[in-house]
Every structure is written in structure tokens, then in C-alpha cells.
Amino acid sequence: MIRLHRFHGGIHPPTHKAESTRTPIMSAPLPAQLTIPFRQHAGEAAKPVVQVGERVLKGQLIGEPVGAISSSIHAPTSGTITAIDLQQIAHPSALPDLCATLVPDGLDEWGVRQTLSYRQLSSDELQKHLRRSGIVGLGGAVFPSDMKLRHPIVVDTLVINGAECEPYITCDDMLMRERAEAIVRGIEILRHALGTDAVLIGIEDNKPQAISAMQRAVDDSSHPFKVIAVPTVYPGGSAKHLIKVLTGVEVPSGKLPTDVGVQCYNVATAYAVHRAVEHGETLVSRVVTVTGNVEQPRNYEALIGTPFSDLVALSIPKADTNRYIMGGPMMGVELPAVNVPLVKASNCVIAASDALFPPPPAAMPCIRCTRCAQVCPVELQPQDLYWFAQSHNFGKAQEYDLFDCIECGACAYVCPSSIPLVQYYRYAKSEIRARDHEKRAADLARERHEFRQFRIEREKQEKAERLAQKERAAAAAKAAAEAAAAIPTPLEPNADAEDTQQMRIDAALARAKEQAATAHPRNTEALTPEQRAEIEAIEVRRAHIHSLAADAGADDEPPKNSQGN
Amino acid sequence: MTDYLLILIGTVFVNNIVMVKILGLCPFMGVSKKLETSLSMGAATTFVLTIASGSSYLVNHYLLGPDLAYLTTLSFIVVIAATVQFTEMVVKKTSPVLYQVLGIYLPLITTNCAVLGIPLLNVQAKHNFIESLLFGFGGAVGFTLVMVLFAGMRERLEGADVPVIFRGTAIAMVTAGLMSLAFMGFSGLVK
Amino acid sequence: MTLTEMKDIAYNGLWKQNPGLVQLLGLCPLLAVSNTLVNAVSLGLATTMVMTFSSATVAPIRSYVPNEIRIPVFVLIIAVLVTVVQYLMNAYLYGLYIVLGIFVPLIVTNCIVLARAESFASKNPVLPSAFDGMMMGLGLTAVLAVLGGLREIVGKGTLLSGIDLLFGEQAKAWVIPVIPDYHGFLLAILPPGAFIGLGLIIAAKNWLDQRASRKVAPRPVAEVLPEAAQG
Amino acid sequence: MITALWIMVALAALLGMILGYASIRFRVEGNPLAEKIDAVLPQTQCGQCGYPGCKPYADAIAKGEADINLCPPGGEEGIHKLAELLGVEFKPFGENAQPKPKAVAFIDEQTCIGCTLCIQACPVDAIAGAAKQMHTIIASECTGCELCVPPCPVDCISMLPIEEQLTNWKWRYPVYALRQTS
Amino acid sequence: MKRIARSTLQTSVNLVFFAVIGTAILSSTYYLTRDTIAATVAQAKLKLVSQLLPPTSYDNDIMQDRHTVAADEMLGTEEATQAHIARRDGKPVAVVLEAIAPDGYSGKIALIMAIHPDGSLGGVRVVSHNETPGLGDYIDIAKQDWIKTFDGRSRSLFSDEMWKVRKDGGMFDYMAGATITPRAVIMAVNRALQYFEAHRDELFVADAQPAKGAAK
Amino acid sequence: MLSSPFITRPLSVDRIMLRVLYALVPGIALYVWYFGPAILVSIALAVTAALATEALMLKLRDRPLRPFLSDYSALLTGCLIALSIPPLAPWWLPVIGSAFAIAVAKHLYGGLGSNPFNPAMIGYAVLIISFPHEMTHWLSPQGVGQSVLSLGQQLHYIFTSALPAGMQLDALTMSTPLDTLKTQLHLGMTVSDIRDLPIYGRLAGKGSEMVAAGFALGGLYLLVARIIPWQLPLAFLGTLFALSGVFNLIDPTHYAPPLFHWFSGAAMIGAFFILTDPITSPTTARGRIIFGIGAGLLTFLIRTYGGFPDGVAFATILMNMCVPLIDTWTQPRIFGKKKEDKR
Ligand SMILES: Cc1cc2nc3c(=O)[nH]c(=O)nc-3n(C[C@H](O)[C@H](O)[C@H](O)COP(=O)(O)O)c2cc1C
Ligand SMILES: Cc1cc2nc3c(=O)[nH]c(=O)nc-3n(C[C@H](O)[C@H](O)[C@H](O)COP(=O)(O)O)c2cc1C
Ligand SMILES: Cc1cc2nc3c(=O)[nH]c(=O)nc-3n(C[C@H](O)[C@H](O)[C@H](O)COP(=O)(O)O)c2cc1C
Ligand SMILES: Cc1cc2nc3c(=O)[nH]c(=O)nc-3n(C[C@H](O)[C@H](O)[C@H](O)CO)c2cc1C
Ligand code: SF4
Ligand code: SF4
């Protein structure tokens, strides 16, 4: 038996899971129209690769990844792309984002499905396949799963996250109950790709059926995986905390689990991996819980892009429902409208009414009771973070480890003053990020400005020098002319034209020289590695600027010509 | 030995130079906005004050004597001013940031009443050399202590919903008042 | 020195840059000897005198003093002036001298005296300097008077107590019992009362400034900062 | 009286010597403070502060010649930072120097005649284009200083406020319910 | 090197210049006001004494007719003090003594008292004290007349038992809630009277002459 | 639009404060039992003044009245002030104390949650330095004083400061046990002699020891209900016990025993109700221990050597001054950070 560990804090809100686990997962019917956002994962949004009016097949690529952290987007069913434009999506900002609109033809016709035998695949090939298949973490962070296989450090433990700690959500629970065998196969693929020995499947002990289903599947598969019941406590499903509970290892602040040799995947992600590898199915659907203030709370397997309104209608919302929450009540976001589309991150939608989730009473000032600190799983001092955030003292907030906050909301849950703590933290975090961005822009601008001034100064000097030279030459010429009787002096304009020509060449030369000089900073002995790294970073930036400036300089030259003309 | 300890405790807490003797208030109010600044200012003052009380004892005892008592203030202040100016030059050279942060207050250490007040009180209390030094050092430590505590509170107050007309110096004054109220609790501890 | 210059200097000293309320300099005597109106005004006037003369002295010699001994020399001048005042008080106002105690010699280190010598007198000619010294001193005296009066009324219920120290026995009759049969609120007379009282006065000034600034309509850009518009 | 004079002479001579020595020995050159100030300024280089760019303004502040509330692009935030750095009180903007919303320049491509005047005005080389050709602004390099606007002979440059998008969206400050209901 | 030396010298000379002028001014003021100050100080003390002894009751220059009293435990003093003698027609009328009550509520209470040759008190005054304002400071004549209860009391008329506050069975009033202060004062005065009894002859030295030289 | 989380646990500031008020009930009941009902008048006066000042200040600051008047914090401040001053005091004493506490110590700082000093203790400190005379006349416990006043006579005294003809204030009041101890030690008595005086009971002052026990009982309820953290009372009472124990062992004739310290003065109410004010005490576990130890040390020093009979109030506000620094310097390790990583 494995020894379990504990983490500080945590809360025990009422779970409300029983309501939506009474009936099996139901396939949602094909909606009349699908809206597929191109940004459904962490990192860069995907780039559309289809045209409006184009017919697409189910599983066909419609958006391809851009850059390192990105993923693919696929058509959830066969049909016609009718628009690629800005549409409202499930985001707290209520701002629109780029989406494809797909009108299904009702055939649900699959495109090419490339199945693979994972044992023959290298980790690298598997990564490529997952990226092509649009597999992202379905535990909430939607981080591209292929990236999580790309790790420099040996990973010796694979943790599978079946905790599902948030109230109301049951999609993972139902998935484990009904498709345990497929999940185990997915886990085996991930294990193979990571090359780990130990696999720990952590499931909260309030899901006995899921635990036994998973145990049975593991036993049947005869893989040496361990299914472990972990104590029910929110946020026990947070990757770092689950790892702490299962292995006793604390992932250091600001580091990734892989840095301590552990990797963590959600059960639904494992299932999606299984479908992608062994059935060739790209990620076009997911299981989502519809619960809360509805007549028939249950789980649906629904296509990505399905309007939430369709799903909710299936479960029949009660009359007093007045808003909808995507995700759980602790970390979810309120939907700006009920017809926004289901995305890969949507594990749950809760119909809410004021009776179910009473609006919080007016916030009172913080009385420093530290109930928040007692429940914070990261052992932060939420009351201090709040104090700094509300007074815009961001430096101090950062000093007090604001960025270690996982926004779990446990603090706000217990706060007797009903302060929207998490919102303060999010506010402070976005401000700090924006400021960092501005700071970088300012540094860049300074360098560009300084470089420009340097260039102008140098050009002025050179011009002056040449003028002096010319005068000297003229004097010499005059003397010579006087000596050799009256020969007309050369015309000024001519000299000038020559001069500008010369000047350009000189400038280019000087620029090259200067670049050579700055590219190798002096004074580099006896530096710490950090300083070296910093210098290197600066060099990279500088080189970039110079190349830009050089371009601009090239553009600069014509004007001189025009003056000369 | 216990006498010396009592002098130290007495000057730091019971007869705290700022809160009870009401000396040295301008830097106390001026340089206490940030914890770090107040610590540095405290250190600079401690340095100057200890030297000032030692050297003024020497001046008073060996140079002036009872006949020239009327020169006390003049000679003390010249010695102190020179000490401060010297410290200023050294700080400016060695730590420009500290110099900037201490700003106008560094030359104003000269006019920190405590720096003259303590030597004068030393003369009044007929302290010997060691006692004078301890008195100066203790006074400065007391000064640093309250300034650091005060700075801590002011930093925290930054986030408070203080009525507009009280923001800044007014609430700082009130806080200083409540601090001196608290320091009255020490009264009688060392007679 | 033109009239507007004088007005500016006076306005700065008495209100805008008031030493006690805005610059927060010269706080020690301000807080320590403002327990009665008489003490407060006496020390204030003594300080004003010193400031006027010190500024007047510093201004003419300012260009002859090398930088590195600037402060010692200024302080020396101030110290001489203060000690002279001290002896005069000792000789002719003995009772008051005893009451004001150590704070008379401490005028030497009253920050505001040196601060004005440094920041004004060392950059301006004699007349404006002397006037500035006087106005700053009067500004401090005014705050001292308000604080002293306030503390005396709240603390003791009287005004002008101790006036006999200045004008002899017969002046005892001048003491005004503002609140008859008053219990006395000692807090006001003790150091905490001084701090809190000054805090309240500063707040009151803020309040007045706030009200005043609301009344003034925003002026057009060019008028406010002609230099900036040109630069 | 004579003794008094002698004592003071001796004291003064001694201290004078110490100070005279120290003033040479501990002399400092340059002003490291200006660089610290410059690091706080937004580097928009717009000259709204009345100085030809951020660095000159920083120098002026360091010398005590300029006030800290003259840089509108820095915002109140910037004044706070300067106040903190210099250990002085915060000072709000004057009525004539209020910050504007952030913007980038945009060249109307139809109107641009390619005169290159804007290129010469831009302090950070954020405009690309050749003579007699249409110019464009590298939006990511533009600091929004507006210096390119006045030189343009055909008024084709306009400042577009930076709009909020998903990528630069920020969480809002929670509205304090208490003050609302009052 | 030379630069340093020159600068050093220059600074020095400069500072000396100002110091000389300053000292000269200061010294002159001092010498000009010295006598006035001495007179004022004596006057102040005389005023205090006049509260203890009616000026009409003696005819000598009481400030000059004085001698030094060594520190004594009975007086509570730690340094030598001055005793002044009042005479009428050459005969001693009273001696003015300084005493200290060491055990006030907040430290020492300095007293001055006039004692007639018969051991009765001319009067007592508190010169300085740190008692709680509003509570223990009623011993100060500026606050209340309590201290006048000592007028005319003597040890020959009242036994030790009577030299207590009423609460402890003695004859002195007190203010409820502040008995420590009066206890200290009463005890100090009683002790001073005992000292007087023991040293009566030394105190009234017949040939006590006007002290030579002015007060410092 | 609201942001997550959308559910909260049903607890609120007013409920916390209300429970603290409930916890004061046993102490107050015993107070009435031993000293008569005058204290109830005092509480009523202080609470009324506190609420009125709170309302006035909220109005001046342009803040909503209802949520803040009904959070019971001003009520609690008023109660604690009334409990720390003599019950038979002129009416203006509790009124000035509460008004000062709420107006200056609380609202100038921004009201609930922002005040660095414990308002009640500031109120007490202002009163004791301004009106030492009124603040040192405590009612004798019933059966000890020479005479007893009826409730009517007490009310009459409170509002007019006039006693029934021929009665002396002294006959009704006495110094507190701590004060008496100090005075008598000053006069040369030994601790054991002093404790034979009629005003002393088994542990400390007659009557007042039981009141302290009542507060301790209420305090235990607060501990069990997790309204207050355990570190504060433990560190405070522990330090007080240890210090007085050591001194008592060394010299029992001049130093009172630990239990005497525990059950006299404001030690119990201080340990459970005053030091624990969440707003003015540290937020970290280690900080709370330091705070408690500091307060215990200062209380003992002031009681034994200082000028005031009890030191709890001054110890509290002196330690309040240190809270920001204590908090800054005792930040706990966070998840995933090693000790050395700490700033
Ligand atoms: C910026 C970023 C970079 C990451 N890089 C890696 C990586 O290189 N390798 C990896 O295995 N996981 C990586 N992850 C994923 C994390 O290990 C983690 O699984 C993921 O953030 C989801 O965690 P959950 O929300 O706790 O938040 C990265 C995550 C983020 C946000
Ligand atoms: C507060 C919090 C609670 C979480 N709860 C769960 C959970 O219950 N189940 C889960 O799979 N992931 C949960 N996550 C996300 C995990 O940290 C992590 O992102 C996920 O397990 C990584 O797997 P994936 O990349 O396959 O999604 C939670 C994250 C946070 C911050
Ligand atoms: C703050 C404070 C200051 C006090 N100051 C004095 C004082 O100056 N003189 C005094 O005799 N008692 C003073 N007391 C009172 C003593 O503590 C003590 O109660 C009193 O002297 C004993 O009087 P009783 O014997 O009449 O009860 C003070 C008490 C307190 C609380
Ligand atoms: C456990 C606890 C103890 C408290 N103790 C005090 C106290 O000692 N003094 C006080 O004025 N308020 C006290 N309060 C009330 C409230 O916190 C106090 O009025 C605030 O300091 C006002 O901002 C207490 C509240 C709680 C919950
Ligand atoms: S939201 Fe942040 S501060 Fe609050 S409990 Fe969670 S991790 Fe801690
Ligand atoms: S739970 Fe709320 S009231 Fe309590 S300390 Fe935390 S933020 Fe403040």
C-alpha cells in the first residue's frame, strides 16, 4: 500500500456530484451549426487553413499550429465552412475571437483516420501525432499534450489525474466508470512515450465506482499501474497538489512537475490519446457535465463547437435559471451568453440561479482573520496579497508570491468578509504582466532611440570632418591653382554629390564597424553565469534592433540622394 | 554594569528620544516612508550621534571646563557639523543610492535636534565618558527603533482607506501621537 | 525686491510652504513647547528672530564660503545668534527661559533655520533672504500659536496662562479662563496630544486647500506654464 | 575671552583640515542617479515633458531642475515610481499634462506621398518606407509619441488608440460593492 | 598631493576666520550679560524664599548669608547644597534648607523649606517633581495649597505618629487615589526636621559671613 | 459579471463579532454578581457613544452606515472599554474613551480593518493618562467596602458626580489588587502580608479573580469555536506565567506568584479578547507567538516596575506598533519553496 501525503489547507465544499451521475453519458445530437474557435489551447492561436465555403470532413484539419506552444483544430463533423470571423466565445472578457462556423451536412463523415501501433513509435513520432491530432490537456489548462512529452529530464513517475475535485463536475468520473479500459490503454501509450516505470492513478475517494472500474481495467490489462484513492479535498486535483499527495514531492515554485521527475495527465486526456493513436480520431468531441439548476443533470459526449444552449436545452433548465457557468463553481467562468460554443476546455456547464448560487453579500473590509491563509493550498497569505492588490502595490504583491497563487478560490470561499479575492489577484496579475510588457517595450525603445541618436551624431561628425577635409583640399587646390595660374575651381554641387556618395559608403562602413564592436561587449571577464546569460539576451535583442535599424538605414539613403539631385 | 544597562534601556525605551523627549522629529517624519530608508537613516544617525556625544564630551571636559560653559553650544555644533559633513562626503562616495535616498536629510542630521540635544543633556546630567557614549548610542538606537516601527506602519497604511484630508502627513502625525501614547506605558520603568 | 516677490515669499512662508504643516521642519520645538499659547509664541518669536538674522547674515557671505565647510559655517553663525538670544533671555526673561528649557539652545538645530539658510539665503541677496527668514519664522510661529492655543484650551481650559513670565506679576490677571470649571484633558498637554493636534491642523489645512482648489477653475494651458509651452 | 578664542581657533582649524582633506579625497563625479531615473521613464521620447527625450528629462530631474510630474506617457504610476525613487511626495499632473490613452500611429496609405519627413521625426525608427513610396508604421515598435504627426504635409498620419483584444485584455479592478450601494 | 594640502589649508583658514568672529561676538555677549544673569538668578531664588519667609521678618542679605551643607541621607541629597540664613538684627530668624524626597510616585521630589530656630516650619515648597499631572501634582503650589499645611508645624508639637497622611492615622490631608506622593513629601520634611534638630548649631553658625565672590 | 468562485461558506464578519460578544457574557455576569450592576450602565454608555461616533464618522467619510453599524465591531470596542474602566465612573469617562477610540484610532485610519492600534486599548490609554484620578477609583467587591450604594445612588453618582450626603468616595472604592500590591510593596510590606488584606481572595482580588475566570471561560469557547488562534493566548499567558514564576521563586516576598498575575487585572480578558483582535495582531503563526511573548513580557515589566498598575493595555498597543514588522519578517514558507529560497 502506498503512503499518502498531505498538503496544507484545502476546503470541503458540498460536492453535488450525485445529481449528474445517475444516468450514463449520452451522445448529444448533431447541432444545426457549430462554432469552432481557433484558440482552444494554451499558447498561440491556430492559423485557419480552410476557406469559407469549403466542404470539410469530420476530423479534417481546419487550423494548424503556429509556433512552439500551439495545437491543431479540426472539423468536428462533416459539412461546409460558412464563415471565418470574430464570434463571441466563453471568456470572462466577453470579447470575440476568431472562429470558424460550420454547418453540418448531417452525414458525420470521417476523413482519413491514421491509426498507429504505439509500440513501434518513438516518443518523437508520437508527439508529432498528438500535435496533429489536436490533443490538449482536458483537465482544465488545455496545455498541448505533445509539449508535455518533450522533456529534458528523466521522468520516472506518471501521475494520472482522476481527482476531479471541483463540486458539480462529473465528466471524468463518468468517463472512468464507462470507459476505464480505453483510459488504461491511453495511459499505457503515455507511459510508453515518457518511458516511466511507475504510474499512479489518483482518484478522490468520493468516487468508489470510478475507482473500482479503473482498478478492474488495470487488473485486466495486467499493467503494473496503481489506482489510489486520495482524500476528498478541494483543490486536491491541482497537479502539484496531487503529486504531493501521491509521491510526497513538492514541485518547486516556478518549476514544472518534470523538474522533479513527475508528469501529470488528466484521465480524459489519456482517453483522447487512446482515441487519437489507436483509432486515428482527432480531438473533436469531449464529455461535458450539464448540471445545476436543470431538470435532468447528466453528462453528454458533445462535439467541440456545439452551442451550450443546445446542451442545456437537452437537460431542460428550470424556470429561474438566469446565468450559466462554464467549469465548476470554484474556478469556472460565467458565460457571456448561453449560445457560445463548447471548447476543449469545457468540462462542465452549470445552470445557475440566485437560489442555487446566491450572489455574495456586499464585500466588507478584510478583518485579517486569516481564515483564507488557513485554507490556501499554496500556503500564501491571501489577506496580504489582497491588501497589496487593492492598493495597487504590485511590487509588494509580487514579493509576496502572487504568481504562485493557483486561483483556486479556496480563500474567497471561506472569507467572512465576502471579498472577491481571486478577482483581485487576477487583476494584479494582469496589471503586472502588462507592466512587464511595457517595460520591455520601453527598454527596446530606449535602445532604438539611443542607436538612432548615435547614428545621427556620427553622421554629423563625418559630414563635418569631410567638410573640413574638403576645405583643406580646396585651400590646397587654391594654392596650387594660384601657383598654376587661373584654373576654375571645381563646382560646389559636384563636390557635394561626390561627397554624399562618399558619405554613404563611409556610413555603411562605420555601421558595420560599430556593429562589430558592439557585438562583442568588453568587460566580460569574471562574470556569473546569470550575468552572462543576461548579456547574451541583451545581445540577441540588440542584434535584432540593429538589423531593423540597418534596414531602416537602407531606406534612409534615398532621401539623401533626392537632396543631392 | 547594571547602571550602564539601565542607561541603555532607559534611553531606548523609557526616555525615548523621539517619543518622550520629542527630539529628532523632522527626520523621523521625513525619512520614515520606506522601511529600508528608515533603517539606513537610523544607521547613519547612530553613527553620527555616537561620535557626536563622545567627541562633545571630550571637548566639554578637556577644552572648555566650567569657565567657558558659554561656548558649549557653539563648540558642540561645530564638531557635530563637521562630523556630519564628513559622513556625508563618505556616503556620497561609497553609496550614491543611499545618498540620494537620504536626500536632504543627511546634511540635516546636523540639524537633527537630537544630535545636539543629546550632548547637551549629557552635560546637564553630568555623565562620564562611557555614560555619554552609551547615552548617545542608546538615544540613536531608540530613534532608529521608533523610526523603523513607524515606517512599517506607514507602509501598511498605504493601502488603507484613510480619509482624503488625512492622507500622508496628517495620519502619520496621528500615528506618531498614538505611538507616543504607547510609549507612555514605559514611564516609571527606569526612574 | 518687488512687491510680488515679497508677496510670494510671504505666501510661501505663511501658507504654501509652511514649515510646520508642509515642510515638516522645525517639528521638535513645535511639538514640545506648544503646551501653552505663551510658551509657543515666545519660542516662535525667538526662532523668527534667529531666522531673520541668520538668513540676513548668510546671504552676503554666501559666495565666500567654500562648499565643504558650508554647513559648519552656517551652523556656526546660527549657533552664535542663538546663544546670544539665549543669554538675553536668561538675563531679561528668566522665568520663560526656565520654562522653554533646552529648546532655546536647540533653536540651533531647529531644522528650519538651517534649511532656509541652505535653500534660500545661500542663493538670494540679503533683503529677500531676511524677509524669507522672517516669513518662515512667522509661519512657524503661527502654527505654534494655533497648536499652543488649541492644546491649552483643550488641556487646561485657559488661554494665556504663564503670561506673567513675560510681563511680570500683574499680567497674571490677563489669563483667560475659556472653559470655567474645566476638568482638564491631560492628553492635550502631553506629547501624544501635540502630535495628534498637529495632525488635525494639517488635515484642516488640507481641507481648506481642497476647498479652495475646487473653486479655482482650470486655467488654459499656455497661461499655466509658458516656459513649457515654448520648450 | 582669549582662551575662548584660542580654543575655537584650534577646533576650527582641526575640523577645517579634516573637511578640506575629505572633500578632495571623497570627490564624486558623474550622476548615477540620472540613469536610475531614465530607467523609470517610459522611453516614449515624445518631448511632452519639455525636454528633447527621456534622457535629458532624467538628467534634469537628477539635477533638481525639473519636477517629477511632467511626463504624461508615464502616467500617475510613473510619478509614483519617481517619487519613490527620489524619496519625495507624489505630485499629481498639472492641468496641462494629463496622460492620454495609449495609441499607435497609422499612415493612411492612400494619401501618403512618401516624403520621408515622418521617418526623420520618429525617435525610435518605427517607420519604414522609401522616398516617394508609401510608408508604413511598424506598430510593435511605435511608442505612440505623435512626433510624426505634425511634420506630415498631407496629414495622413493618425493616432489610433490601442483597442482591447483577447491578447491584451486585463482583469478589472473589482468594484467595491459597498461604495456602490451607499 | 599638493592639491590636497592646499585645499586642506584653505578650508581650515576659512573656518578659523568665521570661528574667530563668532567667538568674539559670543564672548562679548556673555561678558555683557553675565552680571545681569547672576542677578536674575539670585532674584528668582529670593522670590521663592519670600514665599517661605515674609521679607519683613529679616533684614540681612539672605542670598549672601549662606554656607555649604554636605550631602546627607536625612536630607535625601546627593550633592552639597547651600543653606541660607535669615537674620534680624544679627540674630538668626530661620534657615532655608534644600531637601529631596526620593520616593515620589515617579522619582525624586525636590523641596525647599524654611525652619525657624525653634524647629517650626516657616514653609515648604516643591521646587521640582515628576508626579502624575492631575493626580499627584497637588503638592505643587501652582496647583493647590496643600503644601501650605506644613506652615508652622514642628516636631515638638506633633509626634512622629502625626507626621502621616490621615489615611495612615496622621494629620495630613491627601487626595484620594494619590497617597504615595504626600507620603513621600511628609516623610522627607519630617526627616529634614530631624536633621535640623541634630545639626542646629552647625546650621546657625554665628559667624556665617557673606560668602566672598559672586555666584558663578 | 461576477468572477469565480461562485459559492461561499456562510460566515460573516457580524457573526464573528457577535460570537465574541457572547463569549463576554459569563465574565460580565460574574462582574454584576460581585460588583453590582453599575457596570451595565457603563457598558450601555460606552456602547451608545461608540455607535454614535461610528455613525458620525461614517457620515463624515461618506460611507454607508448600515453594513458597518451592524457589524458589531463598534459594539465590541465599546464593551471592552467599559470593562476596562472603573464601573463607578462619571458618565463622560466611558463616553470620551469610546468616542476617541472610534473616531481617532479607528476611523481616521479608514475604519474597520485598517486600524493599526487596538481602538479599545487606545481609548483606555487616553483615559488613564488624562484622568488618572477617575481611573483609579474601582468599586470594592460587595462585602469588602465600608459602604454600599444602591443602584439609584450609583446612577446619581455617575451622572452628577454627587455622593449621598456624608459618604466618602474612599469608602466605596479601592485600588485594584494590582495597584494595592504595588503601593504596599512600595511601603515595605511583603507579598504574603499584602495578600492577607481583606480585598484579596484565593488567587487574586476577591471577586475580580472570578470575573477573570469568567472571561477565561468565554475565551475557551472562542478557542474551541476557532474564532481566535491558539498561539496568542498561549504565548501571552505562558510568558506571564514563566516570568512571574521565575521571579516569585527567586524572591517570593517581593514578587507575586504566577496565578496572581493570571487572575488579576486584564490578563485574562487581554489574552482572549484584546490581544486576539485580528485586525491589530499578526497574521502568521510565528508572528502571533512573538506578539504574545512580547505582550507578556511588557505586561510583566510594567506591572512589576512601571508606573501603571496594569500593563496589558500599554503592552497591547506597544506590540501593535510592531505588527507590520513582525508580519513582514515572519512570512511562512510557501508551497514549493524551500526555506533558503525565502526573501
Ligand atoms: C508556460 C508553460 C510551459 C510548460 N512547459 C511544459 C514543459 O516544457 N513540459 C511539460 O511537461 N509540461 C509543461 N507545461 C505543463 C505543466 O506541466 C502543467 O501540466 C500544465 O500547466 C497544466 O497544469 P495544471 O493546470 O496544474 O495547471 C507547461 C505549462 C506552462 C503554462
Ligand atoms: C485548483 C485546481 C484544481 C484542479 N483540479 C483538477 C481536477 O480535479 N482534475 C484534473 O484532471 N485536473 C485538475 N486541475 C488541472 C491540473 O492541475 C492539471 O492541469 C491537469 O491534471 C494536467 O493534465 P492535463 O494536461 O491532461 O489536463 C486542477 C488545477 C487547479 C489549478
Ligand atoms: C497612571 C497613574 C498615575 C498615578 N500617579 C500617582 C501619583 O503621581 N501620585 C500618587 O500618589 N499616586 C499616583 N497614582 C496612584 C497610585 O497608583 C496609588 O493608587 C495610590 O497612590 C494609592 O492611593 P490609595 O492608598 O489612596 O489607594 C497613580 C496611578 C496611576 C494609574
Ligand atoms: C477576536 C476579536 C477580538 C477583538 N478585540 C477587540 C479589542 O480588543 N478592541 C477593539 O477595539 N475591538 C476588538 N475587536 C473588534 C474589531 O476587530 C475592532 O473593533 C477593530 O479593530 C476595528 O477595526 C475584536 C474582534 C474580534 C473578532
Ligand atoms: S486562490 Fe490563490 S491565494 Fe486563494 S487559496 Fe487559492 S492559491 Fe491561495
Ligand atoms: S478570510 Fe477574508 S477577511 Fe479573513 S483575512 Fe482572509 S481576506 Fe481577510
Ligand code: SF4
Ligand atoms: S514626456 Fe515623453 S520624452 Fe519626456 S520623459 Fe516622458 S516619454 Fe520621455
Ligand code: SF4
Ligand atoms: S511612428 Fe510616429 S508615433 Fe510611432 S514612435 Fe514613430 S514618431 Fe512616434
Ligand code: FES
Ligand atoms: S529634528 Fe527638526 S526640529 Fe528637531
